[in-house]
Amino acid sequence: xxxxxxxxxxxxxxxxxxxxxxxxxxxxxxxxxxxxxxxxxxxxxxxxxxxxxxxxxxxxxxxxxxxxxxxxxxxxxxxxxxxxxxxxxxxxxxxxxxxxxxxxxxxxxxxxxxxxxxxxxxxxxxxxxxxxxxxxxxxxxxxxxxxxxxxxxxxxxxxxxxxxxxxxxxxxxxxxxxxxxxxxxxxxxxxxxxxxxxxxxxxxxxxxxxxxxxxxxxxxxxxxxxxxxxxxx
Amino acid sequence: xxxxxxxxxxxxxxxxxxxxxxxxxxxxxxxxxxxxxxxxxxxxxxxxxxxxxxxxxxxxxxxxxxxxxxxxxxxxxxxxxxxxxxxxxxxxxxxxxxxxxxxxxxxxxxxxxxxxxxxxxxxxxxxxxxxxxxxxxxxxxxxxxxxxxxxxxxxxxxxxxxxxxxxxxxxxxxxxxxxxxxxxxxxxxxxxxxxxxxxxxxxxxxxxxxxxxxxxxxxxxxxxxxxxxxxxx
Numbered sequence: 198x199x200x201x202x203x204x205x206x207x208x209x210x211x212x213x214x215x216x217x218x219x220x221x222x223x224x225x226x227x228x229x230x231x232x233x234x235x236x237x238x239x240x241x242x243x244x245x246x247x248x249x250x251x252x253x254x255x256x257x258x259x260x261x262x263x264x265x266x267x268x269x270x271x272x273x274x275x276x277x278x279x280x281x282x283x284x285x286x287x288x289x290x291x292x293x294x295x296x297x298x299x300x301x302x303x304x305x306x307x308x309x310x311x312x313x314x315x316x317x318x319x320x321x322x323x324x325x326x327x328x329x330x331x332x333x334x335x336x337x338x339x340x341x342x343x344x345x346x347x348x349x350x351x352x353x354x355x356x357x358x359x360x361x362x363x364x365x366x367x368x369x370x371x372x373x374x375x376x377x378x379x380x381x382x383x384x385x386x387x388x389x390x391x392x393x394x395x396x397x398x399x400x401x402x403x404x405x406x407x408x409x410x411x412x413x414x415x416x417x418x419x420x421x422x423x424x425x426x427x428x429x430x
Numbered sequence: 431x432x433x434x435x436x437x438x439x440x441x442x443x444x445x446x447x448x449x450x451x452x453x454x455x456x457x458x459x460x461x462x463x464x465x466x467x468x469x470x471x472x473x474x475x476x477x478x479x480x481x482x483x484x485x486x487x488x489x490x491x492x493x494x495x496x497x498x499x500x501x502x503x504x505x506x507x508x509x510x511x512x513x514x515x516x517x518x519x520x521x522x523x524x525x526x527x528x529x530x531x532x533x534x535x536x537x538x539x540x541x542x543x544x545x546x547x548x549x550x551x552x553x554x555x556x557x558x559x560x561x562x563x564x565x566x567x568x569x570x571x572x573x574x575x576x577x578x579x580x581x582x583x584x585x586x587x588x589x590x591x592x593x594x595x596x597x598x599x600x601x602x603x604x605x606x607x608x609x610x611x612x613x614x615x616x617x618x619x620x621x622x623x624x625x626x627x628x629x630x631x632x633x634x635x636x637x638x639x640x641x642x643x644x645x646x647x648x649x650x651x652x653x654x655x656x657x658x659x660x661x662x663x
Contacts, residue, residue: 242502243494246509250483250490257483261476269475276479333566 202297209292210339216330219244223326224294226315228301241322248325249280255337256280259345267361278353279344286313288343289320351422359418363395366425373397377414380404393417435530442525443572449563452477456559457527459548461534474555481558482513488570489513492578500594511586512577519546521576522553584655592651596628599658606630610647613637626650 202224206212214220227240256279260272278284289295298319300309309315328336347353349369351362367373380392393413395403403424405416435457439445447453460473489512493505500508511517522528531552533542542548561569580586582602584595600606613625626646628636636657638649 243500243505246502246505247490247494250487254483254487257480261480267476269479272476272479 199297205293210342212327212331212335212339214326214330219326219330220323223322224297224319225299226301226304226309226319228304228309229299232301232303241318244322244325244329245318246325247328248321248323251324251328251333251336252280252285252321252340255333255340256344259340259348263348264361271358275348275353279348282313282317284353285320286316289316289323292320292343294319294323351426359415359422363418363422363425366422367397374399377417379410395421397421432530438526443575445560445564445568445572447559447563452559452563453556456555457531457552459531459533459537459542459552461537461542462532465534465536474551477555477558477562478551479558480561481554481556484557484561484566484569485513485518485554485573488566488573489577492573492581496581497594508581508586512581515546515550517586518553519549522549522556525553525576527552527556584659592648592655596651596655596658599655600630607632610650612643628654630654 202220203213206214206220222239223241223244225238225240227242230236230238230240253276256276257272260267260275264272264275295310295316298310298315304310304315324336324339327339349365351366364375367375374397376396378394378396380394382389382391384390388408390406390408391410391413392404392406393410393416394401395405395414395417403417403419403421405413405418405420407413407416435453436446439447439453455472456474456477458471458473460475463469463471463473486509489509490505493500493508497505497508528543528549531543531548537543537548557569557572560572582598584599597608600608607630609629611627611629613627615622615624617623622641624640624643624646626638626640626643626649627634628638628647628650636650636652636654638646638651638653640646640649
């Protein structure tokens with residue numbers, strides 16, 4: 198196995214495999230196995246099968262615990278946004294896993310190394326291998342570095358309502374008091390309008406308007422979130 | 431909570447909940463919550479979200495370990511056959527969980543208590559509650575009683591080839607030597623026919639015929655499996 202991969206895992210994630218053959222298998226694409234039949238290698242597909250379920254449980258537990266007031270439907274949507282090809286392939290790239298996967302020549306020449314489906318499978322296979330080698334909690338540690346910060350930062354929060362998303366973002370480093378105040382309401386009863394201001398620790402961070410307090414609050418939160426994200430960049 | 435449920439769990443599965451409120455929540459359907467808003471109950475949907483992932487991982491790990499030669503595609507098919515509404519609702523009934531779920535009147539009157547989707551969710555919610563209360567390995571113990579024996583008995587084996595299924599069934603209580611013998615072959619080269627006999631511990635248990643040894647073996651295994659299942663009843 199590429200020594201560089203071992204070093205990267207040790208340096209970045211404090212991971213040292215006991216069964217190095219599991220790590221090798223995780224980084225062996227079926228196209229490589231097919232082109233090297235004499236080596237009797239096993240590809241990473243069975244590990245991917247396992248890793249997929251490992252990831253699903255860890256993300257589910259995380260969401261269940263972190264968003265204790267959210268209904269099941271919202272948790273399911275968030276989970277789907279995290280555990281999907283698009284997200285997982287990005288995680289694989291961020292970990293530089295794409296540099297180490299062993300591909301057949303055909304797959305290499307057709308840019309397999311950048312193909313999201315392949316990278317997604319690679320990421321899951323790695324999780325499966327790590328799980329078999331060192332158990333569930335070690336995989337949790339790895340995801341705590343690679344995935345959880347993104348959930349906290351609201352990367353998947355388009356699946357949440359804006360108020361929850363704002364709360365997530367502002368409270369990621371500890372408790373922050375967020376308050377919504379009705380600034381005013383006007384208009385006739387059948388066409389009422391509400392103005393809401395949202396404050397964080399007493400500081401005005403957004404305003405919104407709508408036909409109900411609820412929609413006005415959502416707009417205020419969306420505005421605050423957008424401002425916050427823009428200023429962070 | 432119904433004391434009968436506690437007794438049933440203790441007697442049949444050696445399960446005693448520490449956080450009884452988790453068990454209560456698992457058995458509380460949303461229709462009951464809606465009809466008893468003054469009680470401020472929480473329904474079992476969030477627990478079902480979690481339990482679904484718990485089940486997926488445990489079944490995946492079981493299949494991965496038990497069928498070490500099967501490719502990912504076959505494992506995925508088997509997992510889907512086990513973790514599906516039809517199977518899970520049957521497990522819930524076999525555990526008598528249907529007798530204890532708290533339903534609203536409307537749901538009760540429209541036979542909600544026998545509805546597969548509801549029973550499936552109930553089973554998953556129970557697993558979620560048990561996981562939170564006592565951890566993953568305790569859920570494994572429970573499934574070892576309720577689900578694994580069915581996998582071993584070949585209930586989901588229509589997803590496997592017959593030879594593997596036969597092996598599973600015969601070897602469930604220890605190693606059993608299974609041998610396939612070519613009895614004869616005949617016919618012209620372009621229309622060759624093979625006769626295969628399958629033996630378990632030296633005893634003939636099935637015969638099969640086909641245009642290749644492989645298909646003849648599959649037929650012999652299917653015949654042996656069918657005979658075995660019929661005699662067991």
